């Protein structure tokens with residue numbers, strides 16, 4: 001009881017202290033970024049004699065390897081050695097969830113771009129040249145590129161999973177309206193600016209250090225150890241920062257690090273392996289395309305009484321993270337709505353594409369697109385607006401999700417109503433209507449997009465983190481956690497926590513690289529949870545140190561511990577400044593031989609999930625929000641421009657307002673890109689056609705909305721969020737789904753015969769076809 005009380009007091013003090021920092025803090029990395037001084041893997045000062053590696057990959061999507069002739073490549077001057085599966089001393093296996101993915105192909109190839117060998121040479125140029133000299137003979141086998149084809153052939157990754165609540169079949173019988181249909185959402189290329197890569201260097205006694213561009217240093221360490229057949233303690237993985245991850249480096253940074261380490265293992269020399277853009281696009285997996293079917297049942301007053309969906313996930317040629325991503329699709333299948341009768345099933349379909357992988361939202365966006373499509377379909381058939389159906393079904397406090405969690409601290413209606421009021425929706429809608437009455441060559445469309453995203457790794461055991469905090473004897477501080485900085489600003493947030501607890505300036509704090517020898521057995525930086533998990537561990541470690549420092553101060557000043565607090569680098573007694581400074585206090589603590597280092601472990605409380613029943617309480621909390629998207633479609637050309645996206649977002653109590661706004665804006669642009677312009681194309685042979693930035697278009701400054709307005713909803717935040725500042729990385733991506741439906745509404749305004757199709761992305765070609773569909 002007493003402990004709780006003092007924690008609460010501490011919390012409110014932190015709140016007060018942090019106000020100005022919350023508002024003014026800049027991303028720490030902005031200084032080195034704008035000066036071009038930030039370090040990435042390729043910037044590592046390579047040792048003298050470092051070799052460079054290039055991956056030789058499959059030129060066919062499916063087949064038996066009949067013969068490979070490496071002789072010409074091996075004979076090329078400057079080629080050191082070519083490694084294949086035969087050179088793997090441990091297990092030729094990199095699958096994380098399911099062991100179904102070899103590092104190098106052995107007898108068969110399963111996707112175009114599947115690694116077969118690693119060419120190691122004096123320079124990347126030579127290695128590339130050697131790659132062109134390898135002859136390979138593949139006996140081709142039938143290629144599956146879509147989930148539907150895979151389902152028809154019974155080609156699956158694992159068993160399907162289903163969530164259910166109530167009795168949807170029975171409920172559908174009593175519905176005034178029942179609609180069904182199909183949807184498709186395409187994949188998405190991560191397009192991190194820093195491509196995949198790793199640098200491995202030999203230490204003594206066969207130990208290897210790897211600098212990797214990974215979101216999951218422990219995954220790299222574990223997989224390297226397994227492939228090399230050595231203990232994990234022989235492998236050290238270090239990450240300074242990533243030039244973007246977006247999920248693409250949660251699992252798929254691993255193979256390149258393993259290959260570099262394998263070459264180092266054999267050659268006892270440093271090896272650098274950096275994929276160029278073409279190789280990266282061809283060899284790595286993307287967001288999963290989904291082909292889905294739905295059935296939605298509504299009452300006369302537009303309540304969704306029943307919802308059924310089957311999600312066919314195009315998983316690619318190996319499991320990778322597909323089972324976990326499939327699971328999150330089910331968790332988010334009803335978005336921010338309460339539906340009393342739900343049956344949802346997801347099937348991970350094995351195809352001959354590169355294994356698809358984590359991408360911001362992690363299957364959630366794919367699930368949410370389907371229910372939004374179902375609502376749009378129902379609205380169009382009934383003759384109401386989607387907004388009316390959305391509004392009639394928003395989640396309320398104590399509603400049950402299909403997976404059994406009771407919704408708490410729900411902000412669905414709050415953000416929705418705030419959006420309606422703040423942005424004067426009546427005026428907006430009238431504007432659109434007037435415009436459409438007076439214009440024929442251009443039409444406007446408007447759409448609402450509410451979001452609800454669960455925060456925690458859905459796999460409960462992954463929700464933990466540790467922090468190692470050193471106070472050096474001059475009063476400066478160094479912090480190590482598992483958090484990987486990838487542009488999201490997590491290092492800045494962790495630094496803020498320490499600055500607030502110790503009340504010292506941020507200049508006195510350094511966030512160390514993410515390194516497996518300092519913080520071990522870590523979960524990846526993913527699931528929007530990095531700041532929560534690592535931040536809470538940091539908070540615990542700093543608080544423990546603070547208690548210790550207070551004891552020392554109280555002994556030194558002969559006052560009670562309770563009367564002491566630290567403020568602006570001085571010790572205060574009963575809120576009066578003393579002469580004892582932070583630096584002197586640290587020095588005194590050292591002299592008393594009291595530890596100035598603390599290691600704390602945080603594991604999210606309250607969460608649990610029973611996979612045998614598919615019920616539980618998997619999420620620490622949910623993040624809510626509502627976006628209103630307005631678009632103008634050029635009805636001659638089919639092109640479109642977003643006039644505005646107006647958002648009311650549930651930040652909780654944002655601890656870093658600039659950083660969090662950046663996350664919302666970036667995620668929105670990325671979500672709009674997925675829904676509108678980013679079109680991944682494979683041909684029937686499984687070759688990636690959109691294999692360059694000339695054929696794959698992501699949003700640029702000209703295609704983002706002309707106006708983005710983000711208003712925080714007034715809430716108290718959530719105790720399980722770090723300093724009540726809610727996770728912000730992934731949720732806002734799903735605001736982008738509104739873009740699809742806004743365009744669709746503009747098409748309908750032009751062409752009343754338009755038969756709604758739910759086939760994303762909504763490219764200008766599709767818009768044109770819709771505009772002129774008879």
Ligand code: LUZ
Nearest residue numbers: 324362456457458459526527
């Ligand atoms: N990664 C993961 C994630 O392993 N589990 C998750 O639940 C998750 N959610 C979002 C993004 N990455």
Ligand code: MOS
Nearest residue numbers: 247359360526527
């Ligand atoms: Mo992720 S999609 O690596 O949070």
